[in-house]
Amino acid sequence: MIVVLEQSATEQQISKIRKYLVDHGLQIREIVGEKETILGAVGQVVIDPRTVELLSGVSKVIPISKPYKLASREFQKEDSVFNIGPVKIGGSRLVVIAGPCAVESREQIIEAAKAVREAGAVILRGGAYKPRTSPYSFQGLGEEGLKYLKEAGEITGMPVATEVVSTSDVELMAQYIDVYQIGARNMQNFELLKKVGSMNMPVILKRGLCATINEWLMAAEYLLSSGTNKVILCERGIRTYETYTRNTLDISAIPVVQKLSHLPVIVDPSHATGLRNKVLPMSLASVAAGADGLIVEVHPNPEEAMSDGPQSLYPVQFQKLMADVQAMASVVEKELARLPHKSISNKSKDKAVPTGLKVAFQGEHGAYGELAVTRYFSQQEVEPFPVPSFADVFEGVLKGDFPWGLVPLENTLGGSIHDNYDLFHQYPDIKIFGEIKLRVRHNLMVNKGTRIEEVKEAYSHPQALAQCTAFLKKHDIKPMVYYDTAGAAAMVAQEKDPSKAAIASIRAAEFYDLEILDEGIETDPLNFTRFALIGRDDLPQLENPDRASLLFALPDETGSLVRCLTLLAKYDLNLTKLESRPIAGKPWSYMFYTDINLPAQTEKFHQALEAMKDVVSDLRVLGLYKA
Ligand code: PEP
Ligand code: MN
Numbered sequence: 001m002i003v004v005l006e007q008s009a010t011e012q013q014i015s016k017i018r019k020y021l022v023d024h025g026l027q028i029r030e031i032v033g034e035k036e037t038i039l040g041a042v043g044q045v046v047i048d049p050r051t052v053e054l055l056s057g058v059s060k061v062i063p064i065s066k067p068y069k070l071a072s073r074e075f076q077k078e079d080s081v082f083n084i085g086p087v088k089i090g091g092s093r094l095v096v097i098a099g100p101c102a103v104e105s106r107e108q109i110i111e112a113a114k115a116v117r118e119a120g121a122v123i124l125r126g127g128a129y130k131p132r133t134s135p136y137s138f139q140g141l142g143e144e145g146l147k148y149l150k151e152a153g154e155i156t157g158m159p160v161a162t163e164v165v166s167t168s169d170v171e172l173m174a175q176y177i178d179v180y181q182i183g184a185r186n187m188q189n190f191e192l193l194k195k196v197g198s199m200n201m202p203v204i205l206k207r208g209l210c211a212t213i214n215e216w217l218m219a220a221e222y223l224l225s226s227g228t229n230k231v232i233l234c235e236r237g238i239r240t241y242e243t244y245t246r247n248t249l250d251i252s253a254i255p256v257v258q259k260l261s262h263l264p265v266i267v268d269p270s271h272a273t274g275l276r277n278k279v280l281p282m283s284l285a286s287v288a289a290g291a292d293g294l295i296v297e298v299h300p301n302p303e304e305a306m307s308d309g310p311q312s313l314y315p316v317q318f319q320k321l322m323a324d325v326q327a328m329a330s331v332v333e334k335e336l337a338r339l340p341h342k343s344i345s346n347k348s349k350d351k352a353v354p355t356g357l358k359v360a361f362q363g364e365h366g367a368y369g370e371l372a373v374t375r376y377f378s379q380q381e382v383e384p385f386p387v388p389s390f391a392d393v394f395e396g397v398l399k400g401d402f403p404w405g406l407v408p409l410e411n412t413l414g415g416s417i418h419d420n421y422d423l424f425h426q427y428p429d430i431k432i433f434g435e436i437k438l439r440v441r442h443n444l445m446v447n448k449g450t451r452i453e454e455v456k457e458a459y460s461h462p463q464a465l466a467q468c469t470a471f472l473k474k475h476d477i478k479p480m481v482y483y484d485t486a487g488a489a490a491m492v493a494q495e496k497d498p499s500k501a502a503i504a505s506i507r508a509a510e511f512y513d514l515e516i517l518d519e520g521i522e523t524d525p526l527n528f529t530r531f532a533l534i535g536r537d538d539l540p541q542l543e544n545p546d547r548a549s550l551l552f553a554l555p556d557e558t559g560s561l562v563r564c565l566t567l568l569a570k571y572d573l574n575l576t577k578l579e580s581r582p583i584a585g586k587p588w589s590y591m592f593y594t595d596i597n598l599p600a601q602t603e604k605f606h607q608a609l610e611a612m613k614d615v616v617s618d619l620r621v622l623g624l625y626k627a
Pocket of ligand 2 (some may be wrong): 307
């Protein structure tokens with residue numbers, strides 16, 4: 001049952017309620033939400049819930065209708081978000097786990113770890129105890145394998161995941177690993193579930209070969225009721241009459257489970273299909289269906305793999321998978337999890353940013369800029385800090401008021417945000433350290449209880465209104481210009497007039513406690529804004545950048561632009577953007593702003609930069625970063 005506490009409940013009342021429940025044989029989990037605190041009480045309920053409702057401090061008691069309790073959405077409305085080492089999983093994050101089926105040798109796992117890390121994986125997998133169908137197949141290296149796995153994780157900075165097959169290995173394994181994996185064949189090994197659950201560590205629970213969703217969630221319940229609250233469900237294909245693929249990937253299980261449970265759901269496209277050329281399409285389908293992550297088998301040399309070679313990706317295939325998955329992630333408004341880079345986790349080397357670290361954005365709370373900040377820093381605790389203008393973001397970062405700022409550079413429908421390009425020119429000590437592409441989804445929001453028929457006017461920034469014209473026409477709602485989207489949401493919340501709605505981000509609805517009547521009301525769904533993360537240029541640059549942004553001016557002579565572009569082509573550098581801007585105070589003179597795709601080896605780029613100095617003037621590197 002769920003015991004919702006009164007907001008005014010005192011500590012003393014709460015401990016009395018707890019004692020009452022515990023005395024009646026129930027286990028308790030406390031969930032402190034923004035608006036209410038609840039006690040989840042599970043176990044064999046022998047008391048009448050009405051007696052609990054009568055205790056002072058209790059607001060109401062709600063029975064949980066499902067057989068699984070701690071795993072259910074009824075128990076916890078919000079998505080579970082938790083850490084696996086430094087990596088956060090759940091909510092809007094997309095976590096990619098990759099590595100070989102089995103740890104075969106020290107060299108093999110280190111090579112695999114480096115390859116998957118370089119492509120963007122954030123957790124390393126590799127089996128040391130392999131539950132094989134045949135007793136004559138390779139059974140894994142055991143503890144020796146765990147040692148190599150741990151070492152490979154340390155070298156590459158990734159937490160490690162590995163399968164546990166026996167209760168007697170559970171404690172030993174905890175010294176080496178960050179997350180346990182319960183394999184499909186052991187999903188209903190209840191003694192193993194109880195033992196692993198009691199370790200209080202993250203666990204990946206694979207769906208059994210023939211398990212229903214209910215059985216799978218009941219297995220999760222075993223883990224949760226044994227102590228841990230960090231369970232990741234993994235869909236890995238189920239057995240059907242189809243034999244073309246090794247198993248049949250149940251894509252629809254993802255949204256089904258996400259409705260029933262708050263736990264993150266990841267997909268294993270490798271075991272689901274058994275065929276490496278099916279892994280990419282199934283990964284994209286899983287992300288499109290809302291998966292919170294992927295676990296993919298990658299081997300440095302799949303033909304020589306000791307297990308599951310035919311389904312293991314070559315490292316180059318995995319690189320392509322990561323690029324495509326990233327493109328798909330922004331469509332479903334997820335952010336690919338990155339390991340925090342050193343300059344972001346400033347000062348203390350390994351620690352994440354201290355809580356309360358401020359990141360500046362232009363606008364008010366609820367602005368799209370704030371949403372972009374929370375998505376960019378989805379792996380860290382930061383405080384998005386609103387400032388009135390883009391110039392204030394640059395100025396605050398320069399003065400050191402904020403270590404980071406996030407500013408929009410361009411929108412796929414509206415084009416470049418020139419103010420910010422000009423600010424880079426004015427602030428030579430500010431550089432770009434990263435970028436994020438945010439899908440702009442407009443939502444119609446109202447005060448709680450308002451029906452759409454009551455809404456007569458929608459307030460928002462003129463650009464947002466223009467992007468929602470078809471929707472507004474259809475519902476006969478008048479567009480009303482407001483200075484910005486979040487400001488409009490604040491006004492609607494304050495006025496409480498049911499004829500007024502706002503068009504703004506999901507973050508604005510949360511912040512101003514408005515109800516979203518309709519989401520994604522923009523006419524063109526391909527509406528993305530690219531934001532740049534800016535910081536002072538005395539911070540260390542990121543490792544493995546793949547994009548460079550440059551600013552330069554050209555001498556006023558025939559062919560100067562062609563000479564510059566020819567030079568970039570000569571060094572095999574692919575230009576993704578070129579834009580000219582007038583230079584303030586110098587009528588009819590222009591700066592050129594360009595983005596370049598960086599090859600893995602950046603020497604060519606640096607050689608090209610040297611050569612460019614002879615053909616352009618005022619050359620500045622705005623940043624080398626990950627696009
Ligand atoms: C594995 O991940 O290597 C594995 C054996 O998976 P499953 O339990 O899903 O078959
Ligand atoms: Mn395998």
